[in-house]
Amino acid sequence: MITDARALQPDFVPQELHHREGEIDALTTTLRPVADGFAGEDAFIFGPSGTGKTTIAHYVVDLLQQENLDTTTAYVNAMSNSTRADALYALARDAEVAYDIRKEGSHASRFLDRIGDIDGQFIAIVDEVHVLEDYSTLQALWEEPNVTLLLVCLDEEALFAEFDQQLQSRFGGARKVHLDRYTVAEMTAILQGRVNAGLRPGVIREEALEHIADLAAGDARAGIALLRSAVEQAVADGREEITQALVADVEVDARADMRAHRVRELDTDKRLLYEIVREAGELDAGTLHARYEDRAQDPVARSTRRKYLGRLSEYELVYSDGVGRGKHYRHG
Numbered sequence: 001m002i003t004d005a006r007a008l009q010p011d012f013v014p015q016e017l018h019h020r021e022g023e024i025d026a027l028t029t030t031l032r033p034v035a036d037g038f039a040g041e042d043a044f045i046f047g048p049s050g051t052g053k054t055t056i057a058h059y060v061v062d063l064l065q066q067e068n069l070d071t072t073t074a075y076v077n078a079m080s081n082s083t084r085a086d087a088l089y090a091l092a093r094d095a096e097v098a099y100d101i102r103k104e105g106s107h108a109s110r111f112l113d114r115i116g117d118i119d120g121q122f123i124a125i126v127d128e129v130h131v132l133e134d135y136s137t138l139q140a141l142w143e144e145p146n147v148t149l150l151l152v153c154l155d156e157e158a159l160f161a162e163f164d165q166q167l168q169s170r171f172g173g174a175r176k177v178h179l180d181r182y183t184v185a186e187m188t189a190i191l192q193g194r195v196n197a198g199l200r201p202g203v204i205r206e207e208a209l210e211h212i213a214d215l216a217a218g219d220a221r222a223g224i225a226l227l228r229s230a231v232e233q234a235v236a237d238g239r240e241e242i243t244q245a246l247v248a249d250v251e252v253d254a255r256a257d258m259r260a261h262r263v264r265e266l267d268t269d270k271r272l273l274y275e276i277v278r279e280a281g282e283l284d285a286g287t288l289h290a291r292y293e294d295r296a297q298d299p300v301a302r303s304t305r306r307k308y309l310g311r312l313s314e315y316e317l318v319y320s321d322g323v324g325r326g327k328h329y330r331h332g
């Protein structure tokens with residue numbers, strides 16, 4: 001059934017990105033000065049989950065790097081690296097300029113110096129920007145003359161509401177690209193691309209593919225997860241064909257897989273907060289904070305924890321009800 005399992009992986013970067021030509025053009029135009037050796041304009045990609053933000057950011061930056069090999073690029077996901085030191089270290093390491101520095105015990109400014117010392121232009125992709133513990137990380141980066149930022153985030157309004165005046169004026173005029181959820185027809189085309197790249201011809205019926213596209217509700221991450229789960233189930237059952245009924249059977253598992261994937265991305269503090277909620281099933285905010293303080297080696301501030309919990313809710317890893325002292329968190 002499977003000819004290339006990579007095509008079903010969430011991190012697979014397809015050769016062609018369907019339906020995003022305009023957005024890709026807008027971003028490459030904004031960032032192109034970098035490929036000519038000058039600082040580019042900073043840019044943002046906004047859009048709901050699974051609209052291709054991360055994939056497009058990598059795609060655009062790879063394109064520019066092919067145009068000028070003196071351009072250095074690096075990626076950090078704030079879901080996995082929220083603190084200033086973690087985020088800067090992740091960027092320096094991805095840019096391959098931090099091999100000889102130990103992360104533990106080194107000050108964030110050492111990683112920043114390494115980034116500033118890079119010859120030529122440097123494009124930093126900061127994914128899930130709104131999860132950064134502290135937006136001064138962005139300021140530190142833009143103060144380096146060779147750095148251009150490509151920032152990725154779910155929602156423009158929510159992010160700018162958290163920015164102080166300096167950040168708002170710095171980024172107010174930046175190029176902003178908004179991605180919409182895919183239509184059923186677009187999603188079907190994206191899924192067909194994966195099927196063609198990874199499966200033997202004829203194993204999935206058109207109606208099954210459309211059913212996946214429908215269930216995914218515009219989220220390509222969900223669509224691909226559903227396709228992968230259906231394929232795995234078909235292989236396990238020794239079936240030759242993926243039907244609509246099989247897709248319906250695997251939906252719950254596919255959603256659980258997506259959740260597990262997100263949980264694996266979490267760094268120490270977010271994971272601890274998530275685990276405390278998961279273990280309890282449900283608990284009030286006071287108990288959650290007390291348990292966190294008990295278990296965290298190096299506890300982050302309460303306000304930071306509230307921010308992280310807000311992000312976990314946005315991704316539906318935890319759910320919350322109530323406000324202030326009456327606030328409760330649930331796992332499912």
Ligand SMILES: Nc1ncnc2c1ncn2[C@@H]1O[C@H](COP(=O)(O)OP(=O)(O)OP(=O)(O)O)[C@@H](O)[C@H]1O
Pocket residue numbers: 009010011012013014016017018019020047048049050051052053054055056190193220221224
């Ligand atoms: N236009 C497209 N053509 C082909 N594949 C796509 C396209 N858009 C997204 N995908 C695929 O869908 C999956 C989800 O995309 P991606 O991770 O970039 O979404 P995202 O917007 O960053 O989501 P999240 O906010 O959840 O991180 C990836 O596997 C990606 O390769």
Ligand SMILES: [Mg+2]
Pocket residue numbers: 053054055127
């Ligand atoms: Mg993403």
